[in-house]
Amino acid sequence: MNAGTNNLAPSFVVLQVGTRRIALPREGVAELIATPLLYTFPHTTPNIAGVVLRRGRILPVLDLGPGVSGAPSPSTRFFLVVERQISNAPEKCAIPVQGACELVSGIMLPAGDDGGFVTGHLDFNGEQIQVLDLEKAIAISAANKDNWIPATEELS
Amino acid sequence: MFSIAEYSFVISASSVQEIRSTDSLGGNVVDLDRPVLQKVRHLVERDSRSYYVVSGYEHFHLPLSRPTSVLILRAVPVAVLVDRIEEMAEMRILLGLPRSFCGEERVWYRGLTVLGRKVVPVADPRGFLTAEELQRLEEENPGLLQTASHPVGASRHERERM
Numbered sequence: 334m335n336a337g338t339n340n341l342a343p344s345f346v347v348l349q350v351g352t353r354r355i356a357l358p359r360e361g362v363a364e365l366i367a368t369p370l371l372y373t374f375p376h377t378t379p380n381i382a383g384v385v386l387r388r389g390r391i392l393p394v395l396d397l398g399p400g401v402s403g404a405p406s407p408s409t410r411f412f413l414v415v416e417r418q419i420s421n422a423p424e425k426c427a428i429p430v431q432g433a434c435e436l437v438s439g440i441m442l443p444a445g446d447d448g449g450f451v452t453g454h455l456d457f458n459g460e461q462i463q464v465l466d467l468e469k470a471i472a473i474s475a476a477n478k479d480n481w482i483p484a485t486e487e488l489s
Numbered sequence: 490m491f492s493i494a495e496y497s498f499v500i501s502a503s504s505v506q507e508i509r510s511t512d513s514l515g516g517n518v519v520d521l522d523r524p525v526l527q528k529v530r531h532l533v534e535r536d537s538r539s540y541y542v543v544s545g546y547e548h549f550h551l552p553l554s555r556p557t558s559v560l561i562l563r564a565v566p567v568a569v570l571v572d573r574i575e576e577m578a579e580m581r582i583l584l585g586l587p588r589s590f591c592g593e594e595r596v597w598y599r600g601l602t603v604l605g606r607k608v609v610p611v612a613d614p615r616g617f618l619t620a621e622e623l624q625r626l627e628e629e630n631p632g633l634l635q636t637a638s639h640p641v642g643a644s645r646h647e648r649e650r651m
Contacts, residue, residue, distance in 0.1 A: 377593045377594060378592040384601070
């Protein structure tokens with residue numbers, strides 16, 4: 334089934350991380366924000382590029398670039414806010430994205446269980462888009478220390 | 490508010506006993522016999538007390554910087570080398586570090602604050618040298634931290650209370 338506007342089909346948010354377009358289940362996505370300021374400070378957590386300030390709240394910026402496209406995401410002012418579950422408690426994070434995100438509906442074809450972070454594929458107007466398991470993508474990126482984002486490196 | 494390399498940090502004024510220029514420390518600095526931690530190579534003596542000198546840039550894993558000031562802390566035997574003292578500021582809010590941060594920063598910082606719409610980490614004075622690091626330094630350099638106010642023979646518990 335092609336992705337479209339079928340309200341009965343599951344929804345996904347298609348986003349561009351670096352050079353790669355991927356999709357996340359709609360349920361975990363809160364909003365798309367534009368903010369020019371990324372604040373950085375020293376830390377040792379892989380994949381975290383800094384924090385942004387949103388309505389008085391501090392959101393950690395989670396760069397999926399190293400795990401998804403093999404390189405840190407380029408500078409951007411757009412961030413997709415997603416909700417993670419950390420230690421059984423929700424926490425909102427901002428994912429740097431390039432350009433606009435699209436909300437699409439469609440049936441996901443499950444991926445083989447290869448231990449990766451792709452849970453399935455979405456056929457969107459003939460384009461095959463991989464659907465990510467966010468927590469697996471984070472864990473796999475973190476495990477690959479060569480792709481860690483140095484504390485001194487900034488997105489913008 | 491102080492800075493190291495290109496980064497700014499905040500530390501509560503109540504946890505700082507004294508701020509000195511590195512030039513003024515001079516003869517009060519003693520080399521450690523066995524520097525077991527890369528970030529700590531010296532002791533400094535001030536007012537009959539001794540403090541481990543912690544390199545700020547090495548503590549935060551930053552590129553080599555040029556410290557010009559030293560923060561002598563109050564409740565811990567630590568003096569921190571920093572590049573610059575930026576300003577005194579009123580911290581109105583202390584926000585917990587988001588749980589996504591799971592590395593050494595959980596020890597380094599009490600949390601984050603917002604100063605002039607800028608997010609700045611709040612350094613934890615007890616994070617510059619953990620209890621384990623202090624113990625290693627004491628074990629490898631026995632007696633060095635003891636001074637006139639810490640007589641030889643005093644237990645570690647007694648010294649820590651002072």
